[in-house]
Amino acid sequence: MSVINALEKRVSTRAFSPNEVSKELLATIFKQAQSSPSNCNVQPWQCYVVSGKTKDLLKDKLISCVVSGAKPNPDFNWLPTYEGVHRDRQFGSANTLYTAMGIAREDKQARQMAMIRNWCFFDAPHAVFFTMDKYLDIMGAVDLGIYAQSLALVMTEKGVASCMQGALGQFPDPVREVLGIPEQRGILFGMSFGYADDSAPANSAKTEREQLDNAVSFFD
Numbered sequence: 001m002s003v004i005n006a007l008e009k010r011v012s013t014r015a016f017s018p019n020e021v022s023k024e025l026l027a028t029i030f031k032q033a034q035s036s037p038s039n040c041n042v043q044p045w046q047c048y049v050v051s052g053k054t055k056d057l058l059k060d061k062l063i064s065c066v067v068s069g070a071k072p073n074p075d076f077n078w079l080p081t082y083e084g085v086h087r088d089r090q091f092g093s094a095n096t097l098y099t100a101m102g103i104a105r106e107d108k109q110a111r112q113m114a115m116i117r118n119w120c121f122f123d124a125p126h127a128v129f130f131t132m133d134k135y136l137d138i139m140g141a142v143d144l145g146i147y148a149q150s151l152a153l154v155m156t157e158k159g160v161a162s163c164m165q166g167a168l169g170q171f172p173d174p175v176r177e178v179l180g181i182p183e184q185r186g187i188l189f190g191m192s193f194g195y196a197d198d199s200a201p202a203n204s205a206k207t208e209r210e211q212l213d214n215a216v217s218f219f220d
Helices: 001-008 023-033 052-067 084-100 108-123 133-155 170-180
Strands: 044-049 126-133 161-163 185-194
Touching: 001 133, 023 044, 044 052, 044 161, 044 170, 052 108, 052 170, 084 108, 084 170, 108 133, 126 133, 133 161, 170 185
Parallel strands: none
Antiparallel strands: 044 126, 126 185, 161 185
16 A cells, blocks of 8 residues: 555544454554654654553543543643634534534534543544653654654554544543553553444544645745
């Protein structure tokens, strides 16, 4: 599969089959993603991959945290309020997803339940938490974003679906407790992954990309 094929095929998958990715394939995917570039070859990513009982335990703890009304307390600034065209795209993305799922705009309860599925890992058999030392700040965040994209493209090539989730960085305390993550290391975001459930309505949602002229300026 070419890089462009992987880019065009990769989508945010929000419904998965229960079939697990083999341990051998997991090791291959994450080893290949190690070729991702980083500033000065710092390679700041420290990844925590959860499956099976550990994933289920984390799901229970995260859901309990969310439904208790606890406010997000991310290790990094994950709470921007989008404005202008960015807000329009955010709303457009949500509308595309909820329309595919048959959820009306005024059905706030159904939308809330759909949101909570983030912390259920969308029923994916695996999830990965992307962490880095907190002092690295924006420089480390850039490298983690590049690494996560590399990882997602490798997964796509192997037939493994994924969904990047800022939501998985909003409540770091249960994750830090279960996985023994050192205090100096922060959780930036996460990603659920596995094999897609192609029959799920959520996976029929397709977002659009901005026209080239509005995204890139060329200068001679």
